[in-house]
Amino acid sequence: MKLERLLSIIILLLNRRMVQAKDLAEQFEVSTRTIYRDIEAINGAGIPIVTYQGTNGGIGLAEGYRLDRNVLNNDELAAIVTALRSISTSYGNEQHARLMEKMSSVVPPAYAEEFQHKTNRVLIDYSPWDGIERLRSKLQLLNDAIDRCLVVKFIYSNAEGEVTDRIVEPHILIFKGKSWYVKAYCVAKEQFRLFKLHRMKALEVDAERTFTRRELPSQEQAADKSSHDTSQQMTEFVLRFHDDSRHVAEEWFGIEEMMPMEDGTWQVKKAYREDEWLYSFILSLSHHAEVVEPPHLREIIAHRAEQIAKKYRNNETT
Structure with a gap:
């Protein structure tokens, strides 16, 4: 992802006098255009990067510039490595592994054992129980398309x-509510x-069709916005759970x-957009939950439950 790539580029520039844009592009498997956009972002963050022209030219930090070690303290480095390890459970690649190793290498030896403890006490595992490979391939493909501004179908x-x-x-990958999404401009609908x-x-x-990045509408940029279309009416409903189903x-x-x-x-009151997802979700709670309100939602769930029971009874007689 972009953040990991930016940090890796900064560390490389700290350790080398100069690097070639094409070498960075090959190492991170992106286009040179993407690398130059990354350089602009790093410059914008206050780290002065100079482009040297000529046969022996390349990209390097401004002469005499050094990144203050105190910009990131040991606890902050541990937090970054923990976040990278968690992201890697569903979005991992070799770049993540290299970056974690580099971040760990700048920790003073006297703090190494405590740093190891801090980075291993929390892991947020984003991977599904039924495997990750198929999802990982989609994530990598979409991330590449976002970096290179390529249209996908x-x-x-x-x-x-x-x-x-x-x-x-495609503009941005989003992890929301235990699932991965891509926010993209739909050509047919002419909207995000x-x-x-x-x-x-x-x-x-x-690979032959590129696009120019559009500005995301402000309400789409917030990470805490619901993945559902909030412009549609929400249905408030009440579920009843008996004590033996409390754990559910x-x-x-x-x-x-x-x-x-x-x-x-026990009762739970919630409000979601009423659609097929909501019906399926309530049915997935099986016998543990009972819709109390509203009456029309109770009728819909009851009818679908009857249809399910009917199919099983028919199978028993065949």
């Missing part, structure tokens, strides 16, 4: 089961859309969301 199945062919300009990677298949990069409610909604009732049951 794929077949997409949305939450309502509609299947469409999409051609998009959020696409879930698990719903994409036949993903291809059009705690797993999905957290202890703070649970309200104890006089009859010994």
